[in-house]
């Protein structure tokens with residue numbers, strides 16, 4: 001192989017790693033938009049059973065009669081599932097590449113020869129992979145619990161509001177959500193910063209500071225917004 005070809009293969013590989021990072025960033029940002037909307041919807045629990053179940057029913061009626069019943073919801077589900085799969089595929093491929101390139105040891109993360117102290121070396125950045133696994137397991141458990149009503153601690157119900165109220169009166173259900181949401185918070189804290197950096201926004205010390213602040217604020221909004229309903233139900237403020 002000529003030197004030109006080697007350089008060509010290397011640059012294609014580098015380009016596709018860049019594409020994988022961009023895919024992770026875009027799919028991550030799509031999921032963050034979903035989380036913000038979902039968190040807002042969950043807060044309707046404070047409007048009582050009619051308000052919450054009415055909102056759940058409205059989600060299934062969007063764009064009717066243009067779309068069939070729950071048509072818009074199914075479009076959202078397909079976009080979300082595609083985002084999750086592409087996010088996981090990109091993460092796994094990048095992890096595998098880094099392992100292969102370093103003889104199975106894994107590379108120095110967030111550190112370069114220029115910058116030995118590294119950037120973004122934090123608990124959040126070092127737990128992205130295991131944090132992702134925890135969130136994946138949580139989502140399966142959560143869908144079986146509050147969406148499909150298959151796991152029904154406290155009692156099954158056709159009403160999404162009642163499912164929440166039944167489940168979140170039980171301490172271990174609340175604890176399992178709190179643990180998963182904290183793992184999600186760490187993942188988002190680094191993920192938001194990383195997504196914008198992958199898309200080229202990390203250009204100066206000033207933008208790096210801004211991205212760090214943005215990541216913290218968005219993470220806190222999502223974390224607190226999701227924590228409030230289960231804790232309020234457990235405290236007896238919603239019944």
Ligand code: HEM
Nearest residue numbers: 038042056077139142146147160164177184226227229230
């Ligand atoms: C305390 C936190 C949460 C609560 C109380 C909650 C509540 C709910 C409820 C009640 C539903 C069923 C809605 C319906 O049937 O109309 C649901 C569905 C769902 N939740 Fe959550 N959720 C929480 C956190 C999360 C998180 C952190 C994620 C993602 C990481 C998530 C992802 C989903 C998904 C994908 C659905 C299915 C949407 C659909 O296809 O209909 N949820 N959630």
